[in-house]
Amino acid sequence: MSLTIEIEQGDIHVTITLSGDVDTKTAPELLSKLTALELHALEQLRLDLQAVEFVSSAGLRAIVFAKQKMPHESALYLIGASEQIVDTINKTGLAQAVRIVSSVDDI
Amino acid sequence: MAGQDLGSIEAPASMENWDRMNDFVSNLITESVRDKAKSYKLRLASEELISNIIRAAGEVKDSENREVSLRVAARTEEQDGRLWFVVETKDDGRHFDPQFGSRKPVDTEQHISEREIGGLGLFLIEQSVDKVSYDWIDGYNTYRLCLEIVADAKQP
Numbered sequence: 001m002s003l004t005i006e007i008e009q010g011d012i013h014v015t016i017t018l019s020g021d022v023d024t025k026t027a028p029e030l031l032s033k034l035t036a037l038e039l040h041a042l043e044q045l046r047l048d049l050q051a052v053e054f055v056s057s058a059g060l061r062a063i064v065f066a067k068q069k070m071p072h073e074s075a076l077y078l079i080g081a082s083e084q085i086v087d088t089i090n091k092t093g094l095a096q097a098v099r100i101v102s103s104v105d106d107i
Numbered sequence: 108m109a110g111q112d113l114g115s116i117e118a119p120a121s122m123e124n125w126d127r128m129n130d131f132v133s134n135l136i137t138e139s140v141r142d143k144a145k146s147y148k149l150r151l152a153s154e155e156l157i158s159n160i161i162r163a164a165g166e167v168k169d170s171e172n173r174e175v176s177l178r179v180a181a182r183t184e185e186q187d188g189r190l191w192f193v194v195e196t197k198d199d200g201r202h203f204d205p206q207f208g209s210r211k212p213v214d215t216e217q218h219i220s221e222r223e224i225g226g227l228g229l230f231l232i233e234q235s236v237d238k239v240s241y242d243w244i245d246g247y248n249t250y251r252l253c254l255e256i257v258a259d260a261k262q263p
């Protein structure tokens with residue numbers, strides 16, 4: 001399955017809206033988009049996962065990469081992740097590094 | 108629902124065949140596994156396993172200039188009154204024992220700034236299925252993933 005990536009720049013945050021699967025084949029594209037951002041200076045990154053059906057370890061590595069590049073006090077939000085994706089994030093201990101919210105209204 | 112052979116696919120272990128391999132397994136999972144959470148876990152474990160094999164095969168191609176073949180098969184098995192969905196893979200890449208059950212675990216408590224990227228795939232395989240095994244048989248890496256599923260007919 002493919003992945004579409006839309007990026008929206010806000011005042012203090014960047015929103016990346018994903019649609020499809022973030023897997024071994026598509027994660028490099030996400031990684032490339034993340035690398036192009038000035039993560040070291042980003043206060044807040046929002047990943048909208050409402051239209052994402054599947055995230056494998058390749059996708060998780062991209063998320064880890066982003067958080068590691070961001071300032072220590074920054075926030076990385078995962079918006080609307082499915083129950084299965086949240087379960088995977090919890091299992092791997094990555095929930096400590098991100099903020100999981102149901103919708104953008106919760107930010 | 109008794110056990111049944113759901114089919115197999117064999118092709119060179121390369122990214123060109125990644126979609127075919129994963130689609131083969133995920134379609135069978137969708138058809139056979141009613142429970143959404145179990146379906147996702149099986150798909151995740153299978154994707155991680157196939158991706159690892161293909162990645163390793165790429166290294167063999169680069170260093171030994173030979174193509175690795177990969178066979179992926181799926182079946183349901185009935186054991187002790189329980190029904191299992193089983194994914195089996197067989198490849199002739201380099202001998203690699205993932206040491207399921209005895210490998211150094213991923214430190215899920217470690218701070219994100221210190222997290223290493225490696226090992227997540229194998230960790231997710233172990234965490235996603237009920238039983239996982241590895242054997243080196245006659246020059247083939249052989250993996251078997253098993254997840255217990257509910258033995259009722261899937262609604263059309």
